[in-house]
Structure formats: C-alpha cells, structure tokens
Amino acid sequence: MKNSLSKIVVVTSSGLQKQMLDAIDVDHNTATVIAVPDDKGEIMAAIPEADALINCPRHLFDSALLSQARQLKWIHCGGAGVEEFLIPELIDSDIEFTNGRIIQGPEVSDHAIALLLCLTRRLNLTLTNREIPNSKRPIELRGKTAAVFGLGGIGLLVAEKLKAFGVTVTGVDVEYQPMTFAVDEFVTLSEFRREPRRFEIIVCAAPTTKLTHKFFDREFFAKINPVTYFINVSRGDLVDLDALTEANQDNRFGGIGLDVTDPEPLPSDHSLRKMTNVIISPHIAGLSDHNRARGLTLLKQNIKRFLDAQQLINPVDKVRGY
Template sequence: MKAALILACLLGTASAQTVLLPESMKAEVAGLAEKHPTLELDFYANAAEAKEKIATAEGYVGTPDEGLLETGAKLRWVHIHGAGIERYTALPKIKDGTVALTNFKIQQGPEIADHAFALLLSLTRNMAAYQRAQADGAWGRNDAKLPMIELRGRTMMVIGYGGIGTQVAERAKAFGMKVIAIDPKDLPISQTLDRSGKPDELDELLPEADVVVSCVPHTPQTEKMLGTAQFTAMKKGAYLINVSRGKIVDTDALVKALQEKKLAGAGLDVTDPEPLPKDHPLWKMDNVVITPHVAWASDQRPERQDQLVLTNLSRFARGMALSNRVDPAKGY
C-alpha cells in the first residue's frame, strides 16, 4: 500500500486520506486501499483507542461525541451505525456542516418493514393470545380477546415515506391494502401509493386509516406528533404501529386511547420512556405488543451496511458526493 501511495504522489495525485474504522471491519475492507492509493485505513478496538487515533483521521466510522470531534481536527466525514441521528445533530461540527454525516437510513428498510407487519399481524391475528396459550399447553381457541381482522381492503397510513416507509407500503400493497403517505416531500402516485399528504394534513387524513404506521425520524417537528388530537381523529378500532422513535407518540395519550377502546391495539418497537417502567400500564394490555427496539436487526443487514461503507470509502477517496448523507438541520 505504501509503495502504491508513493507512486500516486509521484504522479501528482492527492495526499493520503486516513479513515479510522472499527477492527471488526478489517476483513470487509481488505484490499480497498490497494484500489485507492491515496486511501489509508486505520483501525480501533474501542472508544478509548479511537480517541487516541482520531487526530490524524479525515474519516471515521463509529459513534462520535463532542470530545472525539474536537480532537479530530482533520475530520471531514463521519459515518454512524444506525438510522436515527438525533444524538448527533447538536454536535457543533456536525451542526455547522464542517463534518459530513452519513448513516444507514435506507439500508434498514426491509427488516424494519418486516417487523412493522410482524407487530400488526400479532394484533390482527391474535398471535399474542395464542402464544400465551401455547406456553400454558392449552388449545386456547376461546381465549382470544381480540377480533380476527383481515387486512385486505383496509387502509394503511404510513407517516414518513422514506427508506422504511416505502418498504412498509410495498408490503401493505401485497396484503391488498390501500396506502396513504404523510411526508413533507411531494410524492408521485405509484403502484404502492394511492394518496399522499403533507404533515399539516395529518389530522385531516387520519380518519381514513385503519392502520397508522410511524416511520418518521425524531425531530423537533415530529416529537409527540401523535397525541390526544390525533387519537381523537383516528377511526375507532384503528391500529397504531410505531417502528420509528418512541418520542413520536404521546405515551399518556396512547394509554388513554387504548383504555377507552378508541384504538383496537398498538404494536410498539419503541416507547417513551425506553424502556418502559416495569409497572407501566402498557405492559399489561392484551391489545398491545411491545418489542425491545429490535426492528433494525436482521441476518442480511450487516452485508448491506458493509457494502454502503465500502461504497462511501471509495467515493471519499475519489472526492465524490457521499451516499446516505443526512441533513442535520432537517434531522434526517
């Protein structure tokens, strides 16, 4: 690699660009520096070692904090593991654009969409009740307390029509559902989308939805965007599925809507607070399914994410625009 770098410099190409990565990625990036002579890859075993090495790095793959960014005076690019960026938008160098931020916002669409439907079907097909009966060794057919709902012909509202929301819509269409999207972007009508509205049209369109799925990032604009007014506007007997962030939903208002049977049920991979206290009423409700923020997990996720990092390392070495760059001002 050093010989290639010397040759590149003799030929007048750019000076070395150092990127600091987790040691776990050594095998995945093997050979990449040979393809890009100006790219130097360094590795860290833990957060302390990352801070020791960050001073010479122009790129970093991992979890940054303000101290690391300040020490990394040469940093121009940070890639984080995950889709949510609310922990990072206030960091000065990211907020002012000094350091470009990329994430896995599109890569996580398939598994999170699968999980959204796992939560929904757990409710509409009464799977939670039958699982409890199975654990007791009981046939349990008469123990079902929820109605058995068919999704065909129902309407799903997808709030946040990005990399996750579009995947949710694809699955909804496969179930024969109509899809309404809420998103600040102008969205074309397509095979997977019947109608769309802007965020200020949410309350107007909510009464049409049998299922509401939250796929939006957590920003000041989206915090508690589903509260008392929205649950009041929703169709009686509708379902809420949240696979985005817990703070999108006003938890107290959700509990009340469930207790008053305005909603038929809720499937929550995320909550506010997270985790919920052990005595929280949501744990005890038969029409609520809670999973511990695991919608992001899948067997195919690491391969997709490694490929994105490899692509961006190559683009970074060539001075090209990075894939999956996020806008800190927007929060996604």
Template sequence: MAEDSISRRNFLTTMAVTTASASLAEPSDVVQPTRSRAANMPIKVVCNEKLSEAEVNQIKSAGKNIELQMAASQDALKKCIAEAEVVLGRLDGDTVKLAKNLKWFQNWGAGMENVLSKELIEHPCQVTNMQRTFAPVISETAIALLLSLTRGLTQVSIPAFQKKEYKEADDISLDDLYGKTIGIVGMGGIGSETARRLHYGFNMKVLATDAKPMPKPEFVAELHDPSWLMEMVPQVDVLMSAAPLTKETKQLFDSEVFSKMKPSAYFINVSRGGLVDQDALVKALKEKKIRGAGLDVVSPEPLPASHPLWTCPNLVITPHNSGEAPIRQVRLMALVSENIRRYSNGLPLLNVVDKAKGY
C-alpha cells in the same frame, strides 16, 4: 461503466434494499464531497466499530489510498482523530472538537436524534447515515406486529400457548387486512418498504405523508406533506409511524391524533418512541378509542416494569430489535464500502444528512 454512473438507485438495488426504496432517492441524499489532495496521498480513516478481519479488508480495498485505523475505545479515538479525514462509527461532541481535519463522518445507524451534537452540526464535515439500509427487515417487523394484533396472536393465542390451553378467540373478533387502508407517516426506507409490501401483498390502499418532496410511488394512492396528517388519520384502518424523531415530530402522535382514529384502527410504531405521547396511547387503548397497537420502540428504553404500557392487553411490544437479521451487517458494510469508494474517487456520497433538519 464509468465510476460516476453508478447511481444510488443501482447501488441500493444490488445490496438488496429493493428497487422500491431505491426509487425514492432524493437529490439531497447525494452530495458532492469537497476534497483536494495529491493523487497518491493517503486517506486517513478511523473506525471505532468492531469489525472482522474480512470487514476491515473490505473497507481498505473499497477505495484508493485508504489508510484505515481501528480505535478500540473512545480514548483511542480521541488520540488519533486530529489526523483523521474520515470517521466511521460514532462521534460525541467532545471528540468532534478535536477533529480538525475531518471531512466526512459515516454514522453507523440511521437515526440522528442522539448523534447531531451542537459541535457536529457546526462542524463543516459532511455526515452520512444508514437510512434505508435496514428498511426491508424493519418492514417485516411492522407487518408482524400488525398481524399479531389482527389475527389475535397477542390477545389470545400466545397467552393460551403459555398456559398450554387450546383456546378459541371467543372474546375478540379476528380481523383481516385485505382491502383496508393504511396511513404511513414518513415515506423513507421503512415507510416505503412497508407500503409496497402491504399494497401488493394484502391489496391495502396506502395513504402517506412525508416532509421531503418526492415522486408518489405507484403503490401509494395519496402522498402529501405533514400538514395533511389530521385529514388522513380518520380515513385509515392502520396508522403507522415511520418518521425520524426531530423537533417537529416529537410526540406527534398525541391525544388529538388518537381521538381522530377509527375505534377499529390499529397504531404501529417502528421509528422512535419519542414520536408518541405514551400516556395518550395508554388512555386510547384502555378506553378502546383504538383497537390495538404494536410498538418496536418506546421511551425510555428499556421500558420500566412499572410503566402503564405493560398493563394494556391490546398491545404488543418488541425490544427495538426490528432491524436485526444476519443480512443487516452485509447491507451495512456494502453501504460503507460504496461510500468509501465514492469518497476516494471524489464522487457524491450516499445518504447525506441535512444537519439543520436532523435527517
């Protein structure tokens, strides 16, 4: 197979991100890098993440003429970044100012809201992230949060277990998901993975919105642009936030959205806490405007003990750990290595970020 015939779809499939996520790749995700050099010139790569010896060797062997330097601290990064062509890990604005030769920055996470400094946006380098890489694991947490509410684990079973009580769910009615409708805001990796699993596993109808034009997957009944949100909300039994945090999505889920939801509906957030007006969510939960909510992300993090969210009985919170699993690092390193291979061969990079849009 020719090197340039290895598509984003094939790559993501082999690293076990599933064909459903990979099939939603957009042309903007893959951009041809601009590089000119003699064939034997070294590519100076700096990484400021903690890697094992095996992972260091994996990166070095992934591409041609890779010269990898590990920076153990921010000060160490600043000392060597002037000569760096590639940075793997994290970059702040002050460090970007010193990056005179930087051509490509691989962010170590998926979210870009705290990464795209003014300096990085204005810098001519390409930026890539880990979008879709953690989606299979995060989608499991999204479904777990939902099931913990519909099956009464949050409201009854776990509190009873802590008290060593064998308690029936007399004061609440348990619910099922079979044949229900979920509305997903954001059909990137997390949204599409969750949609696929709930449709095929629970026979749920999927409605969705996304800011990027994309083909509608076969497991989605309707897919529209973000302007369709308020039309979608009253139709769903579950509303899920899976969109990136941008200027357009900040506190998107507010009192107006919660007021349009069915009283029997659930709200799930596994993207960023900043997408939610948390005071409005507390009010909706306590006044039973919605039936329950599951959050893997809040604002701020960690959530202070005095925050009113803790006083909502029909709410379950996990500490932004939805992406954690042993396979996380394997998938992350697979993506980094593939992008190193592509960059060193002058091929298009995966997961290129639109700096202006913020994702």
C-alpha cells in the same frame, strides 16, 4: 512533515467486527484504515488525525470528541436514526455526514407487517395463552385503510407490502414522493393531523425531526378511529407514550405494536406491558440475515468515493435532520 495518508478511523463493534474490515479495499499508498474499539478513550486518542470517522456509537459522540477532530471531513453512522449526532458543532461544521437509511427497509418493513398481523390475527393472545372469552374475532387486511407516516426507505416498503394485502394506502410526508403503485394518496403532516379518524391502520416509519418529534400526542389520539391498529418501527420519540397509554385505557385502539419506545427500554412494570392488545419488541426491527452485509457494502462504496473525492451515498441534511 505531515503524513499525506488519509486516515479512516473505524470503530469496531458486534455489527462491524475487526475482521470485516479486511473486505474494505483501499490503496495503502493514499489511505490507512485504523480500527479502534468502542471505547471513548480509544476514539479520543485516534480522532485528532482522522479524516473520516466510521461507526462511532451514538452515546459516545459529543462536542468534546468533535472538538479534538482537527481535520475531520466525513462521519458515517451505520444506522438510519441520526438525531443524537446532530449537535450544534456538527451542524455548523463543514463535515459531511452520511447514514444507513434505505438499506434497512426490507427487514424493518417486514417487522412492521409482522407486528400488525400478530395483532389483527390475535396471535399475541394465542402465543401467550391469554385468550379472552367472547373476545373480538381476528380481522383481515383486505379492504382496510392505512396511513404510512414517512415515505423513506422503510415507509415505501411498508406501503408496498400493505398493498399486497389489499390495503388502501395513504402516504404521509413533508414533501411529495415518487408516484408509486403502492401509495394511493399523498397527504402532508398537517392534513393527516386534521383527520386521522379515517384510517384503520397507522404505521410510523419517519425519522425524528422538529416536525415529527412527539407528533402523536393527546390531541392526535383523541381524533383516531376506535379500531385503529397503531405500529411504530422508527423512533420512539415520535410518540407521547403517556398519551398513547391513556388513549389505550379508553380502548381507543384495535391494537398497538411497538419496536421503539421513549424511554427505551420501556420499564418492566409499565402499564402498556400489561395491556392485552399491545405487543412490544425490544428495538430489533433492524436485525436480519442480510443487514450487516448491506451496511458493509455501503461503507465500502462510500470509502472509495471519499478517497476519490466523489459524492457520498446517503448524505444527511444536518439542518432538516434526515
């Protein structure tokens, strides 16, 4: 006779350690939480009877795993980016899919502003002892114009922080967003693409979708303002890296700050690493002293909702990609 307990398989990692699962309060008469290490074989062994799969590493998620999931109803990804999970088998299934968007907004937006300020105040040169004689003076943000590409949980907080510096902010998205004090103007992706020259700062905070993949290409960079500060803290494949590198060789940027690249990690001998107006951090914008606690709180809330057959928080539109 089939056991009626709901089985929630949680893949443990440095970010979600086994002892942290003690904080997940479930009624053991209706559900059981099964912790497995981030090993493909262990996950494959646990998945056939699983009703929910939590925190599966993206590099271990594939059609072979999904084919063994005979009764899977829900998958949760702790991160915000989900493109690696959106394989046809998941898109076409009835499995609910949730992620960790919005809760990463505080730290990732902080990181975007940190990259920007290091470049505008020329701290990247000071901290690496690469001061250039007769170089340009640092600039202030007050009175500058910025485009924030993607007005989700990260982008809206980037806009809010830029506004505090006296920046005029234009939000770029595929659909209208709430009218907040931090965004002075809203434009669509096509409108932004036609006239990027009017922006002195561009911050990428959008997910990877069919519309945003390699959005920043040679055609785009050929139109930008020659003093543009370009920051990317969302997904590396929004940017054609060859086009970005070529454009910077023509001194088309005030500065470039990247926390994500495609490929990642960026090769140690890549041309961008040698350019004095470029800062590259190793995909660390999502780390903070509070991000794990927020992620665990979201997970606990969603597990309770799942077991109570309630709507889950942060559902992903599997077709649109976010």
